[in-house]
Amino acid sequence: MSNIKPKAPVLAGLDIGSTKVCFVIGTVNPDGKIDVAGVGTAPNTGIRQGVVVNIEATTESIRKAKEEAELMSGYTMSEVWVGVSGTHITSFDSKGMVAIKNKEVTNQDIERVIEAAKAVAVPADRNVLHVLPREYKVDGQDGITDPIGMSGVRLEASVHIVTGGYTALQNSIKCVEKAGLRVSGLVLNQLAASAAVLSEDEKNLGVCVVDMGGGTCDAVYFVNGSVAHTSIIPIGGHHFTHDVAVGLRTPQVAAEDLKKKYGCAMASMVNENETIEVEGVGGRKARLIPRKDLADVLEARAEETLNLIANDMRMSSLLPMMGSGLVLTGGASQLDGLVEMGEFIFDIPVRRGGPNKVGGLIDVVKSGEHAAAVGLLLYGLSQRKDLLLQSQQQTGEMINLGESFDGIAQKVKDFFGQIF
Ligand SMILES: Nc1ncnc2c1ncn2[C@@H]1O[C@H](COP(=O)(O)OP(=O)(O)OP(=O)(O)O)[C@@H](O)[C@H]1O
Ligand SMILES: [Mg+2]
Structure with missing residues (x-):
């Protein structure tokens, strides 16, 4: 075996948001964890409420963010996991059933039952983004999350299917390709964000994650460890800023600044x-006003936004199953007092979440606005088992390196032993 340390596997995530485009590059360390190696962000005006409205502007922002991340990390990327969002996304439940081939559930049976659950009429103008298994049943026994190896004759699966509008998805892909990148896969924005901010315990207990961005609030609900529902509320940080600009009669840029600072x-x-x-x-002329006036404007919008989320929760009838409560992430979740107001409105525990499962440049990506981009790396890794294997080889090679260093040290010792 060669003594050259193999390069760590590398992957990239691209969050095309309505405020900013964020490009993150991560390497997989020998423990199978992601280390963030480079981050690039560029303001974006080409997206409105998750949908591309200007291809040129979005492409340019992607190019800038990519270059910045590449410069920081020293890697050149040709492929990227891309986050998608917008009101064109819909999701629904479906079920599938197959006979277990050799009386014991295998990977092939799982693939077949998922295929069967996928066999629903999806309109020609929609594409299936995700088929997320909720639970399996073996011979009528329900609540099974991993049926592999179980004996039985009949396997059933309940899945949650997420679809997106064909043209909206194609426009996102077009922007990425025009910026010189290949799309490894499209991932629902809130699914990516939840991968970065949630613990397994929270998912098992039941939790709702809301990624509060500039244009939309994207929600995903987990029950018993799997996705039970997704939804999008077309209100975000831009609406807060607009209210401040109108309410306090100040330019948009100054309103954005006031909102973030005070x-x-x-x-x-x-x-x-x-x-x-x-x-x-x-x-x-500039004027002095009580800070409370700014808070009054923001309070009205925050109350409306959180009530819309609470309504969505009630409509999904999943509220009683949210044992670990609500996690707010995304840039707009950073507004002071939002968590306190949330606890009052929802009557369940509310916390703010940021990416906390990665290493490397963690200080750069620890805030909520990077949750989706970092989550794309985690999602990408979960889909690419080969990268995990490749990362483990690093340890193998490094042990080998260690051995060879020991070998060299022994030779040096022997050499000096012979002299003295
Ligand atoms: N400290 C802060 N306080 C309040 N709002 C903030 C703060 N920091 C950022 N924001 C708001 O967060 C929003 C941007 O969030 P984010 O970067 O998550 O959006 P995005 O991903 O570009 O948008 P979307 O997900 O809707 O497409 C902006 O409206 C910005 O004003
Ligand atoms: Mg976002």
Whole structure:
């Protein structure tokens, strides 16, 4: 075996958001974990509520983000896992049933039963993005998550199928390809974000993750460890900023700045005597206003947004199954006071989530707005078992390297032993 340390397997994730495009490059370390090696972000004006509205602008943003991440990491990427979102996404449940071939469930039986569950009429203008197994039944015994090796004659599967509008998906692919990249796979945005912020325990207990972006809030519900429902609420951080701009009569850029620096979703949490300077529009002079006025504007929008999410939860009838509550992620979830208001509205535990399962440049990606991009790396790795094998070879080779160093050390010792 050669003594050259093999290169770590590398993969990339691309989140095409309505505020920014984020390109993340990660390597797989010998423990099978991802180390973030490079991150590139570029503002994007070519996406509205998850859907491409300007191909040129989006392509340019992807190119910029890619170059930045490549420069930082030293890797050149040709393939990428891409996140998709938007109101064109729909999801529904389906079931499939097959006879178990050799009286014991094998991988092939699982593949066949998933194929059977997939056999539903999907309109020609929609593409299936994911077929997510919920649970299996072997001879009527339900609640099985991994039936491989079980004895029986009949295997049933309940799956959750996610589909997206054909043209919306094609436009996303077009932008990525125009930026010189191949698409490894399309992944539902909130599914990727949840991979980065959730623990297995939370998924098993039941949890809802909401990725609050600039244009949309993307929700995914987990029950017994698997996806039970997904939905998209067409409100995001841009609406908060717009309200501030209109309510305080200030330019959009200044409103965005005020929201991030001094914003709070609960006016009661703000000191009554605190004042902030607000830039005027059309050359008018800047003025001082109570910080509470800003919080009042944001509180109304935060309450509406969280109530829409609560409504969605009630409509899905999954609220009683959310044992570990709600996790808010995405850029807009960083607004102060949002978690406190959430606990009040939902009456279940609420927390803010950021990517916490990766190593490397963790300080760069620890905030919620990077959850989807980092999650794409984790999702990509879960689909590419060969990369895991490749990463384990590194250890093999490194042990070998270690042995050869020992060997060299012994030779040096022997050499000096002979001299002295
Ligand atoms: N500290 C903060 N407080 C409040 N809002 C914030 C803060 N930081 C970022 N935001 C808001 O988060 C939004 C951007 O979030 P994010 O980067 O997750 O969006 P995106 O992924 O580009 O959009 P989408 O997912 O909707 O396509 C912006 O509206 C921004 O104003
Ligand atoms: Mg997003």
